[in-house]
Amino acid sequence: MRKAAVSDWQPLEQAVPVDLFRAEVEAWARRLEVTPREIRIRPMKRKWASCSSQGRLTFDTDLLHQPADIRREVIVHELLHLKVPNHGRLFKALLKAYLQR
Numbered sequence: 586m587r588k589a590a591v592s593d594w595q596p597l598e599q600a601v602p603v604d605l606f607r608a609e610v611e612a613w614a615r616r617l618e619v620t621p622r623e624i625r626i627r628p629m630k631r632k633w634a635s636c637s638s639q640g641r642l643t644f645d646t647d648l649l650h651q652p653a654d655i656r657r658e659v660i661v662h663e664l665l666h667l668k669v670p671n672h673g674r675l676f677k678a679l680l681k682a683y684l685q686r
């Protein structure tokens with residue numbers, strides 16, 4: 586997910602610990618009924634996150650400094666790619682549905 590897709594983010598003073606972030610990803614993975622092969626958190630330049638065709642998810646460490654709703658949007662977006670590999674209508678419908686809960 587490109588960073589430009591989220592335009593109104595605000596840096597927070599307090600960051601969440603990596604373990605908490607990882608727990609958020611795992612909780613959403615259970616909710617979406619997907620199983621990432623690997624969850625990595627490391628600095629990324631132009632993206633918030635990416636999903637490899639083998640099911641490996643990488644999240645930008647900058648996300649630890651983002652508000653909860655931004656983190657949730659990026660997490661759900663990437664996990665959803667384990668179900669739908671593109672950004673078509675199905676992807677958008679599912680993303681909207683999950684983010685409304």
Ligand SMILES: [Zn+2]
Nearest residue numbers: 586662666672
């Ligand atoms: Zn995407």
